[in-house]
Amino acid sequence: MADRFLDVIRLVISDCLDEVTKLSESGTTGWSEAQTKILIDKLFRPLLPADIGIHSGQIGEHLTGRISPQVSIIFYDTKKLDPVFHKANSGFFPIECVLYAIHIISDFNASEVQRAHENAECINSFPYCKSPTAGVQRATILPVRNVILSMNLQSIKDNKHALLLYKGIYDDEGRSNSIQAICNLGQTYCADDGTAWMELPCKEKHDELLAFISDVIASYQAISASRIHPSLAQYLTPRIPSLSGPLTGGLRSILYACTNCKKTGYARPASSLPDITIRGTLKHTACCPKCGAAMVSAEGTYEFLRGRLITARISPSERHVGIPREPVAIPLPSYLTQILQRGP
Numbered sequence: 001m002a003d004r005f006l007d008v009i010r011l012v013i014s015d016c017l018d019e020v021t022k023l024s025e026s027g028t029t030g031w032s033e034a035q036t037k038i039l040i041d042k043l044f045r046p047l048l049p050a051d052i053g054i055h056s057g058q059i060g061e062h063l064t065g066r067i068s069p070q071v072s073i074i075f076y077d078t079k080k081l082d083p084v085f086h087k088a089n090s091g092f093f094p095i096e097c098v099l100y101a102i103h104i105i106s107d108f109n110a111s112e113v114q115r116a117h118e119n120a121e122c123i124n125s126f127p128y129c130k131s132p133t134a135g136v137q138r139a140t141i142l143p144v145r146n147v148i149l150s151m152n153l154q155s156i157k158d159n160k161h162a163l164l165l166y167k168g169i170y171d172d173e174g175r176s177n178s179i180q181a182i183c184n185l186g187q188t189y190c191a192d193d194g195t196a197w198m199e200l201p202c203k204e205k206h207d208e209l210l211a212f213i214s215d216v217i218a219s220y221q222a223i224s225a226s227r228i229h230p231s232l233a234q235y236l237t238p239r240i241p242s243l244s245g246p247l248t249g250g251l252r253s254i255l256y257a258c259t260n261c262k263k264t265g266y267a268r269p270a271s272s273l274p275d276i277t278i279r280g281t282l283k284h285t286a287c288c289p290k291c292g293a294a295m296v297s298a299e300g301t302y303e304f305l306r307g308r309l310i311t312a313r314i315s316p317s318e319r320h321v322g323i324p325r326e327p328v329a330i331p332l333p334s335y336l337t338q339i340l341q342r343g344p
């Protein structure tokens with residue numbers, strides 16, 4: 001039964017590869033976008049689970065806004081990608097949603113492998129947003145898996161030394177591999193098991209692609225789960241510094257003074273009891289930054305509503321110590337002042 005099932009899958013792969021080969025015989029040299037599209041539509045879409053999204057595009061990160069070079073095929077997590085990214089249809093994928101990056105090369109040679117290795121290194125250097133609902137540490141996040149898919153259609157060359165060729169590239173740089181798997185059409189499927197490369201030579205037709213697809217299906221859920229619930233809001237926030245405005249909701253800052261060295265500072269008091277009026281002094285939760293003594297407000301009457309200070313009446317004799325502070329104008333950064341002076 002299992003073998004009959006595999007025969008059906010092998011037929012799906014054969015049909016797809018026939019179509020891809022036909023396109024390369026019709027004149028174009030190298031690998032084309034049209035061929036990538038056939039692989040997506042006729043091979044990966046029918047064979048991979050529906051919650052894996054498949055698209056060509058670029059991968060981005062939220063922290064500095066870096067974007068990867070074009071990636072032939074991206075497998076992404078449809079459950080984590082917010083609809084706004086689909087709607088834009090920009091081919092842009094936040095790294096937090098990306099499960100696999102497939103780097104297609106048309107020939108397994110040093111320069112093509114080097115290029116895929118460098119693109120994978122770029123993707124591997126991207127930071128991931130932490131989940132706002134869990135204290136996810138960087139170490140627990142399973143990163144994007146980078147795979148070389150070598151489509152040597154013209155001639156099935158003897159690629160016995162593919163791994164040695166790739167090892168030569170990263171060893172030369174004194175680095176480790178940025179690629180985690182190599183699927184070499186008609187030859188082998190190789191994967192990094194965390195310690196060493198494991199190699200599966202082709203025995204039957206399309207064994208290498210079957211091994212690759214089964215590896216994706218076996219691993220994608222763990223990669224997805226490790227990302228928990230990344231917040232992608234940061235990708236949509238305009239990259240401009242925010243300015244402070246007037247205080248909101250009647251919240252006031254009051255002056256605290258050190259009971260020892262008399263150092264003063266403004267702070268916004270909050271009460272853990274929602275509605276309360278306090279007659280006396282308020283003590284700041286932090287100590288004096290200079291000498292470590294308590295910081296207290298002037299004697300007065302402080303009225304809190306829903307935990308926020310709404311009025312503060314300071315005893316007349318103490319007015320010199322603590323005067324409730326009205327909302328203050330925030331000085332504008334110089335570049336903005338210049339723009340305002342110049343007018344629109």
Ligand SMILES: [Zn+2]
Pocket residue numbers: 258259260261262263288289290291292293
């Ligand atoms: Zn002090």
